[in-house]
Amino acid sequence: MDPATEPPSRSTCTSCTFLDDFSNYWTAVMYFQARNGTFMRAKQLGSLFHEAANGGITIYYFDAPGGYNITAFQKGFRMRNGDPTVRDKESASRFKGITYTCLARPDTRYTNVTSEELWPEDESQPFLWSFGDRTGYGHHGDYIFGWKGGSLQRAFDAKCKPILNCAKLPTQEISVANTCTKNRTVAEEVDGWLDELPGGVEVLG
Template identity: 40%
Template sequence: MHWRALLAAAVAVAAPGTLAAQLRFSCSQLVVDRLDPLVNPGQTPSPHLHQIVGGNAFNATMDPDQVDISEAATCTSCQFTEDFSNYWTAVLFFKARNGTYKRVSTIGNGLGYSASNGGQTVYYLSSGKVTAFKPGFRMVVGNPAYRSEADAKKNPALQFTCLASPMTRSGYRYDFPTTTCAGGIMVTVRFPTCWDGKNADSPDHQSHVAYPVNRNCPASHPVRIPEVFYETYWDTRPFNNKNLWPEDGSQPFVWSFGDRTGYGNHGDYIFGWKGDALQRAMDANCQSDLIQDRLNCPTLKSQSIAQANKCAVQRRVREDLDGWLKELPGAGAAMGGMK
């Protein structure tokens, strides 16, 4: 089945006959580090570990009043070379029966992007006319303090899929899968699509945006913006030996902030497209697809996955992230406030 058929549910909100943009592209791993310029700006290290993709201007501060990341970055790990945005999530760990932790790696999306050195598949979707983000725009979705399904359903666009193969697009759930997954675990993060039209950010990094109600933006957030949506493939296959799992058979995965339920799933976004590039792509209703290692959106410049793989930054926080660890980096500390 072609990936477009798998994406159909994602764009079902579009009105019949409405033109819709569907940008889909790979962003390779930029760095795995304990930095969070949104919730813990300037703090090195941040309380817990993140995996980051996008432009190499990513750093601990990223004050929009001091730097335009689309100008500061010199490369991007994303295929569209005018996209210097940064996208990040928490990091997944496996907790073995003996109590030690092992970091789970990301892998390229098997639906066209397996050449990527991990990272995420990023989507920008629209259903009709949208207004692209403004310089300095940023947002967060989800809450690492959530530990129940009722909490998680407050953000119904954050889900897990136990992959039987890269083609799996059923069985979505709000918590970690409880069985072994032959193709790994896919985590999806969808951001709100309505904006208040004024603020590039808000104190909780969430209040300036909202999800539509019955497909319509609420009066408090009247401006429709592109839907930022990303999928992360976590390579849990090396941990499918049940002899490593807890003796009671309970699922063994934990987020880097200490959540063993999965309900604390969350994602972060800082806009960094060059000039009007994103608006051009949305206005052109680009339907990007990977064709001979090139992306089908003529108004945008792109690079191969091999080129994107070369963009990386040095880890700022020096700590062991590759061996079997006695505790999570930062001891799994959750962040304060909304996140």
């Protein structure tokens, strides 16, 4: 992925509400390891109001308090917050901008119920990230800037608070955004019961 090539020039649609946002946002997939050692991808519910998309995340852009002028990311900007190699709380504490929550009840934003006979007999924690982290401390989020032209800067200059209610940005209906998907490019099974994590990733921690 050449940083000189902007995502809008390679895309035919966007799954974002804003038509000018062709950025790439990524977080890891969670797996459940049953007592027999096999793995199953945990079902991911769509982000708020995008439930029909069967997955995804919610991204917020906020203006800075106090009326500061903000400069938008520039062409080619990429960012990773967190470190997939981290396996302890002290090291993970360096990263303040990313977190996740496992919700306990359906009325707190749904949950996934796993059959008790699949739970490890020793009652050990059976969830892990797709990059092999069982501790949860290696969780990370990746970002590739892809706002079209100067659209994000125009929103900042207009002091939209928050940007998700900005008249300066063209939008599309959520139902239309949910139809924008990308075909799988690697012929590998990621669903169903698997003998190993996709890519043959080793479980560490």
